[in-house]
Structure formats: C-alpha cells, structure tokens
Amino acid sequence: MITVALLSKWHVHAVDYAKEAMDHPNLSIRLVWDEDPERGREWARELGVPFEADLDAVLGNPGIDGVIVTAPTNIHRDVMVKAAQYGKHIYTEKVLAITLEECEEILAAVKANQVKFVISLPRMVLPYTRLAQQMLADGALGRLTTVRCRCAHSGAVPYEGHPNGFLPAHFFDPEQCGGGALIDLGAHPLYLSNRLAGPARAVTARLTTYYGHPVDDNSAVIVEYESGALGILETSFVSSSSPFLLELHGTEGSLLVENEGVRFKRAADGDACWIVPELPEALPSPMEQWAEAILRGAPTDITEIDAWRLTQINEAAAVSHREGKRVVIGHSPVHA
Template sequence: MTISASPAPVATRADAAAPIRVATIGAGRIGSNHTALIARHVPGAVVAAVADPVDGAAARLAETVGAGFATTDIDDVLGSPDVDAVLITAPARSHSELVCRAAQAGKHVFCEKPMAVTLDEADRAIAAADAAGVVLQVGFNRRFAPGFAAARRAVDDGRVGTPQLLRSLTRDPGPWQADPARVPQWTIFLETLIHDFDTLCFLNPGARPVRVHAFADALVRPDAKTSGHLDTAVVTITFDNGAIATAEANFSALYGYDVRGEVFGSNGMATAGDGRTTDMTFYGAAGVEIDTARADTVLLHSAYVGELTAFVDAVRTGGAAVVGGADARTALQIALAAIRSVQTGATVEIDEVQ
C-alpha cells in the first residue's frame, strides 16, 4: 500500500455549526456500541452512514440509529461528500490500511485500538493523517474514565510527586467461552494489554519506556497452549525516569470486568478503577455483595462517550486529538517488545524493537 502524494481535500461544510457527519466502518460489537453513542450521547454529531462487508450487518445497525445509508462497500463511505469523519471499528489487522485510506479520502479518523500491529504500519498511518491534515484519534478509553483522568491530574498537580511504581491491569469478564483457535496470536498483548501499556504511559507523563520483560501462559485454556494461545500475562516496564511499572491481564475473571490502575510516587499514591456498577453494597445472610460490570461497554460507558465527544470536538475546532497516533505507536512498541520477551525469555530494550 502506498500513500498518495495528493490526498483528497478534507471534508468541509459551509455551515460551521452543522453537526459532524460520522460514518462507522465495522458494525460488530464495539462498532455498534460506538455508533449508538454517537447517535444518542455525543452532541454535535450525527451518524451519516455505516459500512460493513458482512451482508446485512451495516443495514441492521443503520436502521437502529437512523443512519442515512448503509453499504457493504467501504469506498461508498470514503468517497461520500456527506461524510466528515469515520469510526474505524473493523478487525484490528485492518486498522492501519483503513486509516490510510480514510486519510487519503480527506476524512477525519477515530480508530479503535490497536491502530496498527507493526511499527511500519503505525508509521504509515501517522504519515497519512499528517499529510492529509486530518484528526487521528485512537481509542484508548481509560484516559477518559473519570477515575483515571483524576489520577493523571494528581500526577500533573504534583500531589503524587515523582512516579516510582505503577500498575495497570485488565481482567476480562468470565467465564471465557471463546474458541482459542479463532483468537489471533498475541491478542493478549496487541488488543488487551495495549490498553494497560497506554495507561502506564498516561500516568507517567513525559517519561519514555526503555525496557520490557514479559511472562505469558495459557492458564484459562491450558489445552490450547500448544497452538500458541495465551490468555494470562504479566509485563514489567522500566521508564527512563526510573519508574518501574507492571501490567497484567487475564481473559476470565468470574466476578466481572476488572480494570484498575495505580501510580505511586514520592509524595503519595493515586488509584483508579472499580468494577462496581453502583456504590450500593448489600449485606445479607449469605454475606456481603456488590454488583459488578460484566462488559466494557457497561463499566466504561462514560469513558467511551468522553473519547468520542473529544474526537468530534477536535474535528469541529481543528484541534489536536487528545490521544493520537504517536501515543498508539508507543503502546504498540511496548506490546511488540513484550512479545519478543515471551519468545526469547529475555529482557528487551525498547530501542531494539524497530
């Protein structure tokens, strides 16, 4: 794939107050969630179109949200003068190519994580967006979750002091019932822990990751390990300011969706994340109970709304994305270093991953 030297002009409209017209590419689970949020919860935006190559998928989602049209041909969306921006929620391995195509067509881009699965792909996506002058935002939603945003403010305000120890974890809700054969290799690093890698960088601003050591196994489905499946991992990351961070993930937390973060520093500590759906605690004969979230779309609803609202605002004002291509590249580089560490059993210097 090559990047055009003369990208299409960025979509503009005579009425600057008109809503941003957004098209979704990929009508699966997360695409359906994001599209519904745009339609119902993001001010100043409308869903203009939905595209998905699976017959009927786009039409069903478009009908649900009242989109203008649905198509199985992505070029129908990219070539439409009635689309200002796209949400890329297709399978991860197609993200970089779609970012490049959308940017060349002059569309602003919100891309779900990971933006790419190789550094070369990431660089091409960033270059395409820069050449076209479009907004490129990547879906690292935890930055927009109230608790994580407050933890970052505690760092920025100096209340935490110099970060020394950090932790981020993702435990997907169980029981995990997916077919391991249908899970792309290295998913735990490229699609799950990629969130944690970005979170750790977010909570340690200005610092650069320098080395990584990772451990991974198939503990949820030990029978699938021989095929390369991994569902449990722990990664340690050292930053150039001396901070040491830990990221961990597992595909099957029976008690619900568990996402947490922590930054400990010279002046104090900030933590974020709670699996509760409400602050109610029930005390009964069987013991103490709390209700926990069983899906990311429930636990992180406000974060998803926040990131999509920030994207639409950036498109409208011409501002920079809150979390952009460079942030996605850094998280990907950590993920690739972790994969190499698992393959070799050695600590990997980030600069070795090029």
C-alpha cells in the same frame, strides 16, 4: 453537523460507538460498510441507514466527513490510510495497529492529509487518571517508582452454551486480532502507565493461554521506563470478579484506585489514615474530543503519541514472549 460512516461491526464496542454517535448532537450516521457484507447489511437495517459494500465508494462519498473504525485490527492500516487519503476524519477503536510500522503508516497518512484523528482510550479521560497526572505533576507522591495496573474480566471463561465465554469467537483469531487479552483489554493498563510514567526503554512479557486458545488470555508485562520507574501491568480474559486496579507508588507517597474508589497517603502525613481526595471532573469522551477537533479545531487530550506508544509496548511484549527475552526499545523520531 459531522456526517459519519461506520466501518465494520467486527469489534465488540462497535455498537457502543454507534450509540454514542447517534446520541451526539453534532454527529450523524449516514452509511455502514463491513468486510462481512451480511453482517453489515443487518447492522445498516437496524440503524436505518444504507449499506455500501464498496469501501472506496464510502470513502469517496463527498457527503461523508468522517469514519468510525471498528474493523479487524489486521486491516486497520489499509482502512485508515485509505480513509485519510480520501480526506476523512478518523475515530478508531484501540489498538491502532499490530506493528509500529503499520502504526506509523497510519499516522503519516493522517498528518499528510490533515485529518482529525482520535483513538478510543476511554480511561484516559476519567477523574482518577486526571488526579494521578496532577499529583505526579505537583510532586505530591515524590518521584514515581512503580505503576501497577490490572484490567481483567471473564470474557474467555466458558459457560453453558458459550464455549469461548462471552467474547465472540473471532477475538481468539491471531490473524485478525494480532494477539489476545493483552492487545485488547490490556491496552488500558498499557496506555495509562505510558501516560503516567513517560517513555519506555525495555519490556519483558509473558502472554499465556489458560484455556489453550491460539492467543493469550492471561498476561503480564513489566515495563522499564526511562525515568527509572517500573510498570507492572496485568490483564486477563479468565478472571471473574477482578476489580480494576491502579497503583502509583513514589518516594513520598502512594495513590491507590480500585474500581472508582480512590485514596492516597503521603510520607509527610506520618501515620495518618489514607485520604479520600476530591476528584476532578472527567474530560470529554474520546468521541466528544474528536467532534470538537473537527468542528472547532480544539486540541485533544488523547494524542497520536498515546497511540504510538501503545503500539510500541504491544509489539515489544509480543517479541519478548515469543523470544523469551527482555526487549530494549527506542524512540520514533516523529511520534515519541
């Protein structure tokens, strides 16, 4: 049994991860810590476990094997570096960090202390992502020329009694979040495109605010990949009824995903209708991969490189918008 401490209820997915851990046969929640003690004590009461206000006491507890981190993004580095130094395995909400410098500090601590690390990139394990990777590997679409991906919701659209929409007010705090829609919801298009198109070489971004928030709520990024492919990546907190969209276009065909619907067409098929493919099985969830890595040393599909590249694009997009220019990016000698 893997004993787990929950580190903060700050993120909106904290409750989801707690439930998944409680439902997992090999995970057991034993402690709660929160940078907001009142919120943490209430959560601990709900879960029926103790609350500990001292983070060092949590991490130094020999009865804790790993931590699930859903703390504010701006304290991810401090929390996770310390967790790794105490020898605790780490499962974390995206994004890993606001800057590449912080990201690399976390990954270096993970490596130095030989702890198991998984970041929650849930769309990476879904059937359509597996199909897309396989079709690209098989050359079924020819050479990839364009990836377009959109992930959006109405989380910042005001409604009665909720002036900020359904998202909590702290999701618009630039210090805690390091950004808005792009760094949070936009993570999904970014990490999918990175996985499908490979290393990036330049980023151009516009991070706008429709409702005047101090962070972006409606954003778009163009990523130029070393392969020559373009990524056109969109996200929004101000789009009602917007479906999830993923498009892969290549020299020999196209694959389209709308929500869970998938179809493809190849030049070799002439004017034939779009084909609805048989989808592969989903991979284990990120948390299941983490548990298997801890228990059996199993390799994870979601890797540190995925976390590093996501941070790389987010940081470059922020610079591009702030300075109004195309940003050329490079590689990490360790993680890319």
